Amino acid sequence: MPTSPTGLGTGTESQAEAALAGHPGIARARVTREPGTGRLVAHVVPRDPVAEDGDDRKRVDEWQLIYEWVYGELPESGGLGENFVGWHSTYTGLPIELAQMREWRDATVERIKSLKPRRVLEIGVGTGLLMAKLAPSCEEYVATDFSATVVETLTGQVAEDPALAHVRLHNREATDFSGLPDQHFDTVVINSVIQYFPDIGYLADVLRQAAALLAPGGAVFVGDVRNLRLLRAFRTAVLAEEIAAAPETARELVENSVLEEKELLVDPDFFPALAATLPGIAAADVRLKRAHHHNELSRHRYDAVLRKEPAQTVEPALTAAWDPGALETLLSDVRPASARITGVPNGRVARELADLAKLDTGRTPAAVTAPDPEDLHEIGRRRGYQAAVTWSAEGPGLVDVVYTRDAEPGVVPASAATPGLPFTAYANAPSRAAKTSSFVAELRAYLAARLPAEAIPHAFTTVEDLPEGTGHADH
Numbered sequence: 204m205p206t207s208p209t210g211l212g213t214g215t216e217s218q219a220e221a222a223l224a225g226h227p228g229i230a231r232a233r234v235t236r237e238p239g240t241g242r243l244v245a246h247v248v249p250r251d252p253v254a255e256d257g258d259d260r261k262r263v264d265e266w267q268l269i270y271e272w273v274y275g276e277l278p279e280s281g282g283l284g285e286n287f288v289g290w291h292s293t294y295t296g297l298p299i300e301l302a303q304m305r306e307w308r309d310a311t312v313e314r315i316k317s318l319k320p321r322r323v324l325e326i327g328v329g330t331g332l333l334m335a336k337l338a339p340s341c342e343e344y345v346a347t348d349f350s351a352t353v354v355e356t357l358t359g360q361v362a363e364d365p366a367l368a369h370v371r372l373h374n375r376e377a378t379d380f381s382g383l384p385d386q387h388f389d390t391v392v393i394n395s396v397i398q399y400f401p402d403i404g405y406l407a408d409v410l411r412q413a414a415a416l417l418a419p420g421g422a423v424f425v426g427d428v429r430n431l432r433l434l435r436a437f438r439t440a441v442l443a444e445e446i447a448a449a450p451e452t453a454r455e456l457v458e459n460s461v462l463e464e465k466e467l468l469v470d471p472d473f474f475p476a477l478a479a480t481l482p483g484i485a486a487a488d489v490r491l492k493r494a495h496h497h498n499e500l501s502r503h504r505y506d507a508v509l510r511k512e513p514a515q516t517v518e519p520a521l522t523a524a525w526d527p528g529a530l531e532t533l534l535s536d537v538r539p540a541s542a543r544i545t546g547v548p549n550g551r552v553a554r555e556l557a558d559l560a561k562l563d564t565g566r567t568p569a570a571v572t573a574p575d576p577e578d579l580h581e582i583g584r585r586r587g588y589q590a591a592v593t594w595s596a597e598g599p600g601l602v603d604v605v606y607t608r609d610a611e612p613g614v615v616p617a618s619a620a621t622p623g624l625p626f627t628a629y630a631n632a633p634s635r636a637a638k639t640s641s642f643v644a645e646l647r648a649y650l651a652a653r654l655p656a657e658a659i660p661h662a663f664t665t666v667e668d669l670p671e672g673t674g675h676a677d678h
Contacts, residue, residue, distance in 0.1 A: 215243060215658040222653045223247060226646065231669050234660055238598055242563070245660035246628060248669055249642065263349075263376065263401055283360045284335025293441055293499055303496040310493040311394060311426055312336045314506055317611060318422045320390035326377050326413070327396030331357050337392075339366045345383070347373045378405070380412045388416050394426035398466040403630035406467065407477055414481050414509060423509040427492075430503050431468040431630060432599035434461055435662075436555040437503050439562055446562070453562055461662075462640035465633050471594040473629035474507040485514035488614045491549075491576050491592045491602060502551045505594065508614075515613035517591075517605055519543035527572045534586040534606065541607045546597045548573035556600040563661070579604045591615040623670035632665065639665055 216234040223232035223245060231248040287304040291297060312333060321342045328334050328346035330353070338344040344367075348354055354374040361367045375381075377396065391413045400406045413423045438460040439446065446453040474487035488508040494501035521539040523529075525547040533542065553573035560568045576592045579602075583590040588606040593615055595601035605615045632639060643663045650659045 218654055218658040219243060219245060219650065219660055222650055222658075223646070225653075226649055228642070228645070233669050237662075238596065240560075240563075240598065242662065243658075243660040245646075245663045246666050246669060247646070247663060248667065249665055260401075263405075283331050283357075283364070286330040286332070293437075299498060299500075300496075303498055303500075306494055306496055307492070307500050308332050308336070311506070314426075314490075314493070315390065315392060315424050316340075318390050318424060318508070320392075322388045322418070323390045323392060324383065324388045324413075324416060325392040325394075326409070327393060328357065328372070329353060329395070331360065333392060333394055334370065338370050342369065344370045345373070345388075346370060347375050347377075347379075349374070349376045377409050378412070380416065383416055385415055386418050389418050389421040391416060391421075391423045392426070393424065396427075397425060397469070398427070398429050400467045401634040402467065402632050403469065403473065403626045406469070406630075407626055410477060410509065411481060414484055414511065417483075417511040419511060420513055421511045425474070425507045425509070427500070427504045428471075428507060429466060429468040430505055430594075430599075431470045432594070433503050433552060433555075434464065434468050434631070436552060436559045436599070437499070438464075439559045440555045443558070457562065458662075459640065461631075462643055463636050464631055465636060467633050468631050470629040471505060471507070472596075473626065474509065476624065476626070476629065478509055481509070483511050485510050485512045486516050486614045488591075489593050490615065491594070493577070493580075495577055497551055502555070510614050517541060517607060517613050517615050519605060527574070531582060531586070534583065534588055538586075538608070539606075541605065543603055543605045545603045546595055546601045547579065547604055549600050549602050550575040550578075552600055573600075576602060576604075625666050625668050625670075627666040628664065635665075 216236065219234040220232055223229055223234070228250050229247050230250045233246045235244055235246070236242065237244050287299075287301060287308075290299045290304055292299050315333065315337060320337060323337060323341050323344045325334060325337075325344070325346045328348045331346075334344065334346055334357075346357070348357075351374045354372050358372050361370050361372065377393075377400070393409070393413070397406050397409075400409070410423060410425070417423065435457060438457050442453075442456055442460060445456060449456070471489045474489050478484045478487040486509075488510060489505060490507075491505055492501050519539075519541045521533075521537075521542040522545065523533065523542065524545055530544060533539070548571050550573040553571070557568050560566075579592055580590045583604075583606050588608055589611050591605045591607075592602050593605070595603045642665070646663060647659065
């Protein structure tokens, strides 16, 4: 069997790296195992960039055209702050129930209010779902959207409400911060918007500029972020009927669906990685969404907050691995000032991940006790603790929960990001989805002719660069 030219890596990882290094279209490659699942993942640097100049601009323009049409065609529904028309379930294609949408909206508003907003900038205001609830209690509220139709409609609605006289609306793209004062806003809100950004570089640029506008102690709230770690599980669930009808092509169907994803999905580790590069940003606080209903919003999306110095970060007095029989005893009898419980199975996504595991292995995984994240909050509440639930570094189906006595947790540190990775490793690339799909299909065929099946990576990501000394193979 061939070995890695670098002499790094072991077993199947080395075999795959060595084979990829021989492909004429690859400059560098690294193969790793995904935490929790053990799947092989190939990170490759194409010799010729997959995306072409202008692709980002094209994607932004496409979304703008879509939303100008959508907002122009959709009727008013329920007045300012109550227009949920257009929110459809990817699972069914039907509108998400109104009670579920209101729960989603109210939980988002409460999370933002916990940041104590007074001077707010909202990027991507949409139909004003959040603005209507937040602006009346703020001193200043600046809202932007790239849809001229949205801004025109909201301008008329705001003019009719004296409680919103301090609201200013602007028609502009997310990257346009012209005329906005530095170190002025205490809260910047970017909610359910970034999935329409063309790539992770565009997102990083927006967040860098937004962070520069924060006053000391301020926060950038990034809401409704689609979780890259769960994309395969989500697509498997969405395609359940097609998989049942043609099980022999199920894996190919799912992988192609993942590669053709047109929205931006981001690994939770991106936010601490970005925070480490931003002057004055103390930490990233990444949390699951609060919700009793199970839907794609509560299962597959999360919220992240970038906090500017000074910020109070929770340093748990005790850290313990998940033990369903010991948690209540810990909080009732030991009663630490704070505790971080790691590796808790996430009941919201357990079934979808089990279906994915069966697809990958052909075997139904053993059942595990997987609490609903809301139950973790309730366990703490009954014993005088506040809870914050964040994603775990131990696997896509696991979470960590941080308990603090009495007070709301401050900034809850996310799992440590792998140092040295380029930002492109933390996201898909919707602006080049079609080209990436074709390139990956070519790589799969190339490896299939050279490697045993167990050495062929399950997933491929294209990145702009790989850090030195991380076990990569050079062409």
